[in-house]
Amino acid sequence: MYESRFKPLISRRAFVHRVARSVAAALALIAVALAIGTVGYHKLADLPWIDSFENASMILTGMGPVSPMPSDGAKLFASFYALFSGIAFLGMVTLMLAPIVHRFLHRLHIEDESS
Numbered sequence: 858m859y860e861s862r863f864k865p866l867i868s869r870r871a872f873v874h875r876v877a878r879s880v881a882a883a884l885a886l887i888a889v890a891l892a893i894g895t896v897g898y899h900k901l902a903d904l905p906w907i908d909s910f911e912n913a914s915m916i917l918t919g920m921g922p923v924s925p926m927p928s929d930g931a932k933l934f935a936s937f938y939a940l941f942s943g944i945a946f947l948g949m950v951t952l953m954l955a956p957i958v959h960r961f962l963h964r965l966h967i968e969d970e971s972s
Contacts (some may be wrong), residue, residue, distance in 0.1 A: 859956070893913075897934045898931075901928070902935075911924075917946065918946070
């Protein structure tokens with residue numbers, strides 16, 4: 858996906874484009890994860906849409922649930938959604954930071970070879 862260590866650094870413009878693509882992909886994953894959580898809380902916990910969105914947002918960001926879950930099914934969904942959210946959050950952060958870390962390490966490698 859990225860240039861190898863034997864190739865020169867890409868231009869700043871191409872790098873900005875690469876970072877923008879990574880951020881867009883992470884935002885798309887956030888939207889999908891929020892949609893899954895919102896629909897799940899709405900259907901399984903019988904919460905209004907805005908409360909469902911609030912719960913999904915709070916869980917996805919690691920803050921914790923807001924509304925109590927009325928049924929065992931809703932509690933199971935909340936548990937699995939929390940596990941999913943933790944993994945998804947780490948993946949999204951990694952996706953956004955990957956081009957920046959790659960460029961930093963690539964630059965260090967280039968400077969190391971020139972010495």
